[in-house]
Structures are given as structure tokens and as C-alpha cells.
Amino acid sequence: TQLLEQSPQFLSIQEGENLTVYCNSSSVFSSLQWYRQEPGEGPVLLVTVVTGGEVKKLKRLTFQFGDARKDSSLHITAAQPGDTGLYLCAGPPYGGSQGNLIFGKGTKLSVKP
Amino acid sequence: GAGVSQSPSNKVTEKGKDVELRCDPISGHTALYWYRQSLGQGLEFLIYFQGNSAPDKSGLPSDRFSAERTGGSVSTLTIQRTQQEDSAVYLCASSLAGAGQETQYFGPGTRLLVL
Numbered sequence: 001t002q003l004l005e006q007s008p009q010f011l012s013i014q015e016g017e018n019l020t021v022y023c024n025s026s027s028v029f030s031s032l033q034w035y036r037q038e039p040g041e042g043p044v045l046l047v048t049v050v051t052g053g054e055v056k057k058l059k060r061l062t063f064q065f066g067d068a069r070k071d072s073s074l075h076i077t078a079a080q081p082g083d084t085g086l087y088l089c090a091g092p093p094y095g096g097s098q099g100n101l102i103f104g105k106g107t108k109l110s111v112k113p
Numbered sequence: 114g115a116g117v118s119q120s121p122s123n124k125v126t127e128k129g130k131d132v133e134l135r136c137d138p139i140s141g142h143t144a145l146y147w148y149r150q151s152l153g154q155g156l157e158f159l160i161y162f163q164g165n166s167a168p169d170k171s172g173l174p175s176d177r178f179s180a181e182r183t184g185g186s187v188s189t190l191t192i193q194r195t196q197q198e199d200s201a202v203y204l205c206a207s208s209l210a211g212a213g214q215e216t217q218y219f220g221p222g223t224r225l226l227v228l
Contacts, residue, residue, distance in 0.1 A: 042117070042204050042219025043156070088156065100146060100169060101217065105155035 002027040002093050004104035012110040016078050021107040023089035024071045030092060032072045033101070034063055037086040079111045115139070117220035119205050125226045126195055134190040134223045136205030142218075144211030145188050147180060150222070151201040159203075162188060163211050195227045 007022050023032065031050045035043035047056050049065035049072060056063045060083075062075040076083055086108050090101040118137045126132050138145050147159040158172040162182045173179070177195075182188040192199055202224050206217040 041221050042206070044219070045216045048216075090156075100158040100161050100172065101156075102158070103148075103156035105153065 002029075002091075002102055004089055004091065004102055006087075006089060006104035006107050008107060009105070010108050010110075012112065013079055015080055015111055015113050017111075018075070018077050019079055019109070020073055020075045021087055021109070022071065022073050023104055025091075026070065027094060028069050030069070030094070032065060032069075032089055032091045034072070034074055035088040035090060037088060037106070038084075043086075043088055076109075079109075081111045081113050084109055084111050117205055117207055117218050119203075119220040119223050121223060122221065123224045123226075125228065127228055128197060129194055131191065131193045132195055132225065134192075134203050134205075134225070136188045136190070136207075136220060138186065138188070138205070138207030139218055140186075142207035142209055143185065144208045144215070145182060146206045146208075146217060147188070147190050148204045148206065149201045150204055156204065159190070161211070192225075195225075197227050200225055200227045 005024050031048055033048045034046045036046055037043040047063045049063055052067045052069045054065045060077045064073045086106045088103050088106045090103045093102050120135045143164055145162040148156045149159055150156050160167055160180050161169040164185050165182050177193045180190045202222040204219055204222045206219045208215040208217045
């Protein structure tokens with residue numbers, strides 16, 4: 001069974017601090033996606049990484065896909081209260097149907113002003 | 114344009130009753146997914162539709178769970194004889210064609226509480 005493990009589970013920081021959250025697996029994924037979910041809403045896709053070693057930037061967010069395509073990280077620079085939410089990584093299961101995704105349990109981020 | 118909508122937004126039911134959860138995907142999206150999000154468990158895949166057929170039902174936890182999709186659009190997830198462990202947020206998502214790297218657009222979910 002393919003699993004995605006995220007760490008830390010919870011993170012509470014002050015506005016302006018930097019942070020990194022991790023998504024790790026013992027299995028290879030063809031791609032990984034990062035979502036952010038706010039209370040009472042569904043997850044919203046932030047980015048998809050496809051190539052081993054790939055780095056993508058989205059304003060203050062930097063996403064990296066490991067060379068072996070087994071892990072990914074999300075780094076936030078100068079966090080703001082608006083970054084608060086649940087960050088989820090997800091990927092399609094190897095050899096599975098085209099549709100469904102395997103999700104990690106998420107990192108719950110709280111940024112205090 | 115309208116996003117994915119789900120109804121009801123909240124549902125409280127008694128153990129043993131049946132419930133129906135509805136999902137309206139984005140117009141034109143052929144792929145539709147149901148997930149369950151429980152406290153501390155993350156999102157768990159339930160079932161995937163391509164058009165009206167379900168090529169992957171592997172995530173349905175028991176035969177009390179079923180789903181259908183009609184007209185390539187609306188989907189209904191039915192839970193029969195609900196149990197307390199069925200309490201969770203049920204999320205529906207849709208995507209254009211069902212390819213593995215596609216963006217899945219999620220609805221706001223239905224919060225189910227079984228007393």
C-alpha cells in the first residue's frame with residue numbers, strides 16, 4: 001500500500017517566520033500535488049510537480065519534488081496569517097486507476113499576527 | 114462559472130437510517146470522485162466515475178455504501194444503515210477527463226454526523 005506521510009502534523013508560528021513542511025513516501029509517485037484546505041471548504045490545488053528534482057515557486061511558496069520522486073517539500077517564506085490552513089500532499093497511486101489520489105494526513109498551519 | 118456543489122452541507126442522522134449525499138460537478142467534467150475526510154485520517158478515496166460508469170470502486174468501505182451517476186453529471190452517494198463510524202466530511206471532486214495529473218476541483222463537502 002502506498003502511503004504519503006506528512007510532517008509536522010501541526011505547526012504554529014508567528015507572522016514573518018519561514019517554515020517547511022514535508023511529504024514522504026517509500027514509493028515512487030509519477031507526480032505529486034499540494035493542496036490547501038480552509039475550514040468548511042474543500043481542498044484547492046496549489047501546484048503539481050512532475051519531474052524529479054523539480055522546483056516550482058508560487059509567490060512566497062516554493063515546492064520541491066525529490067530526485068527519486070518519493071518525497072516533496074513546501075517552503076513558505078515570511079508566512080502571513082492568510083497562509084493559515086491545512087496543507088495536503090497527494091499523488092496518483094502507481095498502477096491504479098487514472099482518477100483517484102492518495103492523500104497524506106496533512107499539516108495544519110497556524111500563522112499568528 | 115459555478116464550481117462543484119454538494120448538498121446537504123450538513124446532515125445529522127440516527128444510527129441505522131439511510132442517507133443520500135448529492136454532488137453537482139462542474140459542467141463538462143467527465144470525471145467525478147468521492148472522498149471521505151475523517152478527523153485525523155486525511156482524505157480517503159471512495160469511488161471514481163468516468164461518465165456514468167465507475168471503473169474504480171475500490172475505496173468503498175462496505176456494501177452499505179453505494180454511488181451512482183446519471184446523465185454524466187449529478188452523482189449520489191448513499192449510505193445504508195448508517196453507523197457512528199460513518200461520521201465524517203464527504204467530499205466530491207470533478208476533473209475534465211480523469212487523467213492522473215489533472216486538477217481535481219473539490220466541493221465544500223457534506224458534514225455527516227451519525228448519532
